[in-house]
Amino acid sequence: MKKLKAFISLVLLSFLVWALNKSWGSLPPLGKLLSPATGWANNLVNVDEPFLSDNDWGGLKEKVNIWVDDKWVPHVQAGNNSDIYFAQGYIHAYHRLWQMDLQTRAAAGRVSEVIGKKALNFDRAQRRKGMVYGAENALSLITKSEETKSMLDAYTAGVNEYIASLDKKNYPIEYKLMDFAPEPWTNLKTALMLKNMADDLTGSVDDYGLTAARQILPDSLMNMIFPVEDTNSLTVIPDEALKNFSVKNHHPTFPDSLIANINFNEPSSETSENGKGSNNWIIQGSKTKNGAPILANDPHLSLNLPSLWFEMQLQTPDMNVYGVSLPGMPGIVIGFNDSIAWGLTNNYRDVKDFYKITSLNSDRYQWELSSKKFDIKTETIKIKGAPDFIDTVKYCVYGPVMYDKDFPDPVHSGEDIAVTWMAHRPSNEFMTLYLLNRAQNYLQFQEAISYFSCPAQNVGYADRLGNIAMWCPGTFPDKQKNEGRFIMKGNTSATLWPANIPFEESPHVLNPQQEFLVAANQRTISGDYPYWIDGPFSEIRALEINKQLRQKKQFDIEDIKLMQNDCHSFLAERVWPAMLRMTDNLDQSFFPAGVDTFDFDAESPTAGLFNIWWHFLMKNIWQDDLSAALWPSSATTMNLILTKPDFILYDVKNTVDKEDLKTLVNLSYNLAIDSLRRIKGAKENKWYQQKNTTINHLAKLAPFSREQLKIGGWGHTINATKTTHGPSWRMVVEMGKDSIVAFGIYPGGQSGNPYSKHYSDRIEDWANGKYYRLLFLPNSKNQNHPRLIQSFTIQPK
Amino acid sequence: MKNIIVIIAMVSLSFILSKITPWWSFVAVGFLAPFIFKRAAKKWFVLGSASAVIFWAMLFLFKSNYEIGAGAGGLSQLFGLPNVVVFFIVTLFLSAFLGGASSWVGNSVRQAWLK
Numbered sequence: 001m002k003k004l005k006a007f008i009s010l011v012l013l014s015f016l017v018w019a020l021n022k023s024w025g026s027l028p029p030l031g032k033l034l035s036p037a038t039g040w041a042n043n044l045v046n047v048d049e050p051f052l053s054d055n056d057w058g059g060l061k062e063k064v065n066i067w068v069d070d071k072w073v074p075h076v077q078a079g080n081n082s083d084i085y086f087a088q089g090y091i092h093a094y095h096r097l098w099q100m101d102l103q104t105r106a107a108a109g110r111v112s113e114v115i116g117k118k119a120l121n122f123d124r125a126q127r128r129k130g131m132v133y134g135a136e137n138a139l140s141l142i143t144k145s146e147e148t149k150s151m152l153d154a155y156t157a158g159v160n161e162y163i164a165s166l167d168k169k170n171y172p173i174e175y176k177l178m179d180f181a182p183e184p185w186t187n188l189k190t191a192l193m194l195k196n197m198a199d200d201l202t203g204s205v206d207d208y209g210l211t212a213a214r215q216i217l218p219d220s221l222m223n224m225i226f227p228v229e230d231t232n233s234l235t236v237i238p239d240e241a242l243k244n245f246s247v248k249n250h251h252p253t254f255p256d257s258l259i260a261n262i263n264f265n266e267p268s269s270e271t272s273e274n275g276k277g278s279n280n281w282i283i284q285g286s287k288t289k290n291g292a293p294i295l296a297n298d299p300h301l302s303l304n305l306p307s308l309w310f311e312m313q314l315q316t317p318d319m320n321v322y323g324v325s326l327p328g329m330p331g332i333v334i335g336f337n338d339s340i341a342w343g344l345t346n347n348y349r350d351v352k353d354f355y356k357i358t359s360l361n362s363d364r365y366q367w368e369l370s371s372k373k374f375d376i377k378t379e380t381i382k383i384k385g386a387p388d389f390i391d392t393v394k395y396c397v398y399g400p401v402m403y404d405k406d407f408p409d410p411v412h413s414g415e416d417i418a419v420t421w422m423a424h425r426p427s428n429e430f431m432t433l434y435l436l437n438r439a440q441n442y443l444q445f446q447e448a449i450s451y452f453s454c455p456a457q458n459v460g461y462a463d464r465l466g467n468i469a470m471w472c473p474g475t476f477p478d479k480q481k482n483e484g485r486f487i488m489k490g491n492t493s494a495t496l497w498p499a500n501i502p503f504e505e506s507p508h509v510l511n512p513q514q515e516f517l518v519a520a521n522q523r524t525i526s527g528d529y530p531y532w533i534d535g536p537f538s539e540i541r542a543l544e545i546n547k548q549l550r551q552k553k554q555f556d557i558e559d560i561k562l563m564q565n566d567c568h569s570f571l572a573e574r575v576w577p578a579m580l581r582m583t584d585n586l587d588q589s590f591f592p593a594g595v596d597t598f599d600f601d602a603e604s605p606t607a608g609l610f611n612i613w614w615h616f617l618m619k620n621i622w623q624d625d626l627s628a629a630l631w632p633s634s635a636t637t638m639n640l641i642l643t644k645p646d647f648i649l650y651d652v653k654n655t656v657d658k659e660d661l662k663t664l665v666n667l668s669y670n671l672a673i674d675s676l677r678r679i680k681g682a683k684e685n686k687w688y689q690q691k692n693t694t695i696n697h698l699a700k701l702a703p704f705s706r707e708q709l710k711i712g713g714w715g716h717t718i719n720a721t722k723t724t725h726g727p728s729w730r731m732v733v734e735m736g737k738d739s740i741v742a743f744g745i746y747p748g749g750q751s752g753n754p755y756s757k758h759y760s761d762r763i764e765d766w767a768n769g770k771y772y773r774l775l776f777l778p779n780s781k782n783q784n785h786p787r788l789i790q791s792f793t794i795q796p797k
Numbered sequence: 798m799k800n801i802i803v804i805i806a807m808v809s810l811s812f813i814l815s816k817i818t819p820w821w822s823f824v825a826v827g828f829l830a831p832f833i834f835k836r837a838a839k840k841w842f843v844l845g846s847a848s849a850v851i852f853w854a855m856l857f858l859f860k861s862n863y864e865i866g867a868g869a870g871g872l873s874q875l876f877g878l879p880n881v882v883v884f885f886i887v888t889l890f891l892s893a894f895l896g897g898a899s900s901w902v903g904n905s906v907r908q909a910w911l912k
Contacts, residue, residue, distance in 0.1 A: 006909035009902040013828070016895070017821045031895075033872075034888045035820035036856035044860050044868050177875075703871035755868045 023179040025116070025385070033176050038169040040176060045756050051790050052094060054165060059086055059157045060796035066091075067783050068790040069775045072750040072758045075313040075788075077781060081147075082154040084316045085330040087794065089158025092310060093185070096327035096752040097162070098172040099306045100193075101182055102698055103328060107131050107192040107199070109381065114180045116384040124407055127379045128393050130400040131199065134424045135191040141426040142191065148430040152187040155330035159185035173754060174699060180384075193328035194430075198423040200301070201346045201455035206536050207354045208411055209630025211486040212264050216629060221649070225632040225640070228482070229527035232639060233539050234546045236347075236458050236472060236518070237525040241509035251532050254483035258495050260356035262487055265412040267627060277521030277538055278345035279564070279718060279727075280460040281545055282468040284515040289556040292736035293462035296560045297334055297343025298727035300720045303695040305704060305760060307748025308728050309333075313777060314437070320779040321437040324729050324746065331433030334729060336742060338779070339440040340463045341733040345519040347456040347472050348535035351422035353497070355398045355490030359416050365396055366491045372397065398490055399424050418490055420497055422475055427453030442467055442510065449473045450503045458519035462735045470517040471508040472524045476501050479532045501531050518545045520718075539635040540716040544570035548718075557741060560732045565719050565769035567712035572598040572610050575638045579613065582665040587673060600687060600719075602712040607687035611714065612675055616668035624653040634716060687712060693721055695747055695763065697754070704754040711767040730771065743771035800844060803834045807848035808855065815856070823852055823892075827899030831907050841904040842897040849896020850889050857885075 020031030033039040051068040062079040064087045069075065074091055078084040092100065105111055109126030111119035143149045163182050175181060214222055278299040285291045301308055309324035314332060323335015334344055358366040364373055374394035381389040394401040396418050403409035403417040428451050435448035442463060449459050449471055456474020461467070477497040488495040507525040509517065522542035524533055547570070548563055549555075580586065580595055592605050600607040614634070622631040632640075640647050645661055652659045679685075688710045697704035713719035713726070720726060731744040747766040751758035765772070775787050783791075807830050811823035818825075827845040836844060857865065866881055873884035 002905075003909040006902070006905040009898075009905050013824070013898055013902045016898070017824055020891075020895075021819075021821065030891070032820050034891060036853050036860070037815035037823075038820040040868060040872055041857060041860050041865065044865060047864070701875060703874040754871065755864065757864075 028177045029179050032179075040173055042169045043173040043176075043753060043755050045753060047757065049751075049756060049758070052091070052792050052794075054794075055792060056795045056797050057086070057090060057158075057161050058797040059154075059161050060794065062796065064794040065781060065783075066792040066794065067777070067785075067788045068792075069785070069787045070789050071311075071762075071772050071775075073311045073313065073775065075315070075775070075777050075783065077315040077779075077783075079317065081316055081318075082150055084314050084319070085151050085154035086158035086161070088312070088314065088325065088330055089155035089160075089185070090162045091158075091312070092325070092327040093159040093162035095750060096306055096310060097159075097166075097182055098174040099698060099752050100159070100185075100189075100328040102174075103196055104189040104192045107135070107196040108189075109379070112381055112383040112389070114178050114384060117386050120381065120383060120389060123381050124379075124389075124391055125402075127381070127391060128400055128402045128407060129199070129203070129419060130402075130421065130424050131192065131195050132188075133395075133400065134198070134421070135188055135195045137424060137426045138194065138428065139188055139191045141428045142430055143187070145428060145431055147434050148428055151330050151430060151434055152190050155190060156185050156187050172752065174701075177701070178699065190329055190430075193326060195423055197326070198455045202348075202351050202421070202423065205350060205352045206630050207350075207352075207485070207487055208262075208409070211260070211262055212411070212629035213626055214259070214486055215261065215264075216626065225636055225649075226630070227636065228485075228534060230523055230537070230539060230635075232543075232635070233523040233526075233537070234518070234542055235523050235525050236470060236542075237507040237509050238512050238514055238517075239526055239528070240513055241507065242526070242528050244508065245505055245530050251481040254480040255494075258489050258492065260415075260487045260489050262356065262411065262413045262415060264629075265414075266410065267629075277348075277541070277715075277720065279518075279520045279541060279545060279720070280343040280345040280458060281516060281518045281520075281549065282343075282460045282462050282470070283549065283555055283560075284468050284511065285466045287515040287554055288734070289554050290734060290736060292464075292734050293466060293468050294555060294557060294560055294732065294734045295336075295341045295343055295460055295462040295468075296564060296732045297345070297460065298564050298730045299334065299344060299346075300726055301728040303693070303724055303726050303728065303747055305695050305697045305706065305748055305754075306752035307746055307750075309746050309748075310750060311744070311746070311774075313775075315777075315779045317779075319438045322742070322774060322776050323731070324744075327752075329430075329433075331430065332437050333433065334731065336733050336735070336740060336776075337437060337439070338740070338776075340442075340445055340461060341735050341740075341742075342436060342445065342462075343460040343731065344457045345460075346521055347458050347474055347519075347524060348521055348537045349456055349472075349474065349476055349524060349533055350484050350535040351454060351456065351474070351476065353398075353420050353484040354402075354487045355418045355420070355495060356487055357396055357398075357401055357416040357418050357490040359394075359404075365416070367397070368492060374401070396490070397496065417487070422454040422456075425453065425475065427451075427475065429453060441465070442469060445469075446471070458524070460517060460519060462733070464735045464737055464740070466737075467511055468517060469508065469510040470519060471506060472519075473503060473506050476531070479534075481532050482534075483532065485534055505531065516549045518542055518549065520545055536633075538633065538715075540570050540638075541718055541720060543635075544568065544718055557732050557734055557743065561730075561743065561769070561771055563718060564727070564730050564732070565713075567600040567602075567604075567714075567717045567719050569598050569600050569607075569610075569714065569717050571614075571634055571638055571716040572600075572607075575614075575641055576610055578641055579617070579665050579669075582662040583669050584666055586669075590673065590676070600712050600714050600717050602686060602688040602710050604687040604712065607712070607714070608685065608690035609672060609676060611691075613668055613672040616671045617664060620652070620664045620668050621650060625649050691723055693726065693767075694724055695760075696724060704759075706760055706763055709763065709767045727766075730766070731774075732771070740776055742774040742776060744774050745771050799834075800836070800840065803830065803836060803844055804848045804851065806830070806834070807844070808852045811848065811852045812855070815852075821895075823849055824895050824899040827896045828903035828906075830900055831904035832911075836904075838904055838908065841900040845900025845903075846893040846897035848900075849892040852896075853889060853892040 109123035713721035
């Protein structure tokens with residue numbers, strides 16, 4: 001009996017240890033996590049935490065010097081190109097390994113492996129849209145170039161050097177909470193990082209919504225509310241540059257007969273996000289106080305922790321570059337070197353099209369008068385705590401069949417829908433980074449950006465010789481007018497993408513007469529450009545930036561910083577007075593600062609009211625007519641309100657009365673006031689409390705996120721800080737002949753460890769509109785600047 | 798005095814093993830201790846608990862110059878615990894229970910098979 005009791009006790013104890021050693025659903029392995037020997041306590045770091053802990057790395061060819069400044073920015077100096085990217089890979093992994101790991105798993109559709117079944121639909125979508133397919137195609141080209149192959153090889157080796165040195169107890173805390181381990185880095189993962197960015201910036205398109213609208217509206221209305229050539233746009237490239245283009249193309253219109261009919265059984269949710277984008281403007285020396293060009297850039301992206309960006313300076317004998325890098329990718333993405341500066345905003349030209357495929361059976365689909373065989377790819381999705389899921393993805397001449405009966409499209413049309421996406425095509429954007437980081441003049445800059453394919457960008461340029469320029473590079477098929485706006489028939493070569501527009505024909509301008517250039521995701525160039533251009537451009541921020549740049553004769557860096565933080569709403573300034581004039585019974589208590597303020601500052605008492613009023617007005621104007629379709633942009637709606645008081649669609653369908661704009665404005669006002677009254681304290685709440693700007697941890701872990709940030713702005717102000725999107729990096733660079741003066745800041749911190757003080761130490765300053773002076777060191781093996789607080793000499797093993 | 802020696806031995810061994818073995822090595826130490834030291838059966842649960850609590854508390858104290866409170870605060874929020882004190886009570890209770898149970902089971906096994 002004693003033996004039996006002892007045996008049972010032993011079994012129970014063993015079971016308890018086993019149970020505490022494994023995760024249960026979303027509950028982490030508590031024994032491992034709570035033990036101070038292996039768990040969370042090992043991720044704590046001292047207040048004077050060293051930037052690195054190892055001083056000898058295998059894989060280096062020569063010694064590498066690293067100096068760390070008071071903002072925890074590493075300045076890395078290496079004797080050759082291989083060592084610099086090796087060091088960058090090591091440093092990225094040292095500080096951001098889990099982030100890099102999760103983002104590439106997400107890109108590849110492998111999140112279920114680490115968080116279980118709840119990510120299955122996400123993973124299926126990622127695989128069906130061909131993320132890995134695109135990354136593999138890109139890698140085939142990347143590895144053909146000696147420069148980019150060795151760049152990626154060295155970076156991968158650096159990441160893996162760190163992973164190999166990592167003890168389990170030192171895994172980033174998120175690995176312990178989610179109970180998985182880092183896996184070796186590969187060049188494919190690096191390529192996936194870029195595809196992730198392409199997906200973020202070009203993956204969301206309006207094809208479904210526009211197709212629905214086209215099926216509802218007559219052509220005349222369609223052209224009015226979804227204009228293909230917005231005459232109010234102040235385009236990225238001014239009209240003076242039209243003379244740069246030799247080809248005269250007449251944009252033949254894409255035949256209606258090639259556009260597919262789709263059954264919309266659900267509203268279209270596959271639309272581009274309103275207000276998402278970036279600002280980038282450059283001012284010529286003739287318009288600046290110091291006589292040197294100034295470049296400003298603030299890309300608006302998802303606000304996450306660990307931060308999207310990692311700031312660093314890289315030096316080799318042929319390169320001295322400073323800026324922000326993306327953990328998971330070698331090189332500096334946005335920044336400046338000792339000769340030129342560059343900034344990026346997304347170019348929203350449409351590079352993703354959908355096709356309705358007629359499947360004849362599971363193997364073949366209709367093609368012209370015959371049929372073609374699908375290429376079948378089996379996707380095995382591993383799921384934590386559940387059996388593998390096998391998905392079958394069919395590939396046709398257009399690309400992957402993203403939606404079918406097993407994985408219906410967002411509108412549940414029941415159709416097989418294939419996708420052609422520029423991110424699937426072989427491209428080598430890493431060559432752009434390699435050359436751009438080293439470029440010394442305009443011609444070298446031009447060569448560098450010629451390799452950039454997807455996501456297409458507006459690239460602003462300034463150099464120390466005083467030149468400013470803007471290029472809108474990217475690979476674009478030379479489409480007919482309207483081609484690709486709607487879902488097309490997928491059974492004829494007439495809908496296959498045509499040949500690409502040559503790079504030289506990309507919209508661009510050098511030293512414009514207007515003395516400045518602005519890219520804020522607006523239309524790239526006017527309709528007189530000899531190629532068809534379409535996409536979900538957004539115009540309002542560009543109108544405000546242009547207005548401010550025209551209003552003042554000369555600017556200095558401080559002016560530009562104020563502009564980047566400006567919360568004045570061009571939309572509210574134009575449309576709110578008209579709305580107020582039409583409103584019958586204004587409750588003055590909702591306007592403590594008066595009715596004529598159009599700023600979305602953090603403390604604004606009225607911005608919230610305007611936003612919700614505008615939301616209801618948009619809904620009341622468009623929902624009855626376009627319930628399942630895309631709604632026109634805020635800019636288009638604003639123009640209609642200001643110029644077309646008798647617009648036919650103001651009348652609400654299915655009502656006896658004939659509504660006009662005034663009726664809708666009053667109805668929307670009452671709805672907005674009712675909503676605000678229902679929210680406790682809404683009247684007293686400031687704008688920042690109402691919008692609740694939050695920087696979420698990538699795994700949405702609340703203790704590692706930061707919310708209720710005191711910051712103003714919205715999607716239609718220059719400071720485009722929304723609830724979870726905003727300026728992910730603010731940079732202002734003055735490219736003087738004698739010196740470069742640069743400032744920057746991003747919301748977050750250099751460390752990816754939530755327990756480090758450098759995890760989120762920049763957030764408050766960022767929210768308050770402060771900047772840090774960027775320490776651009778001369779290219780040298782010896783540095784003694786007083787701002788340098790740590791130094792490391794890394795020896796090859 | 799003998800009890801203190803047993804505790805010091807268990808804590809020391811747990812500490813050394815923790816550098817190279819998994820988190821549960823202190824459970825193994827607690828289990829094996831009754832095979833080495835002779836103490837009354839009723840004392841083993843307390844000895845094992847005390848050793849485990851001292852061992853974990855000592856490891857936490859080694860990190861006391863770090864921001865341990867803030868770190869624990871994040872986790873207590875994640876697990877829905879009201880505050881850091883409760884978090885540490887739960888953590889130390891877990892170690893006490895595992896340590897005590899392991900020594901008690903170790904003693905039971907020794908008595909059942911070796912006595």
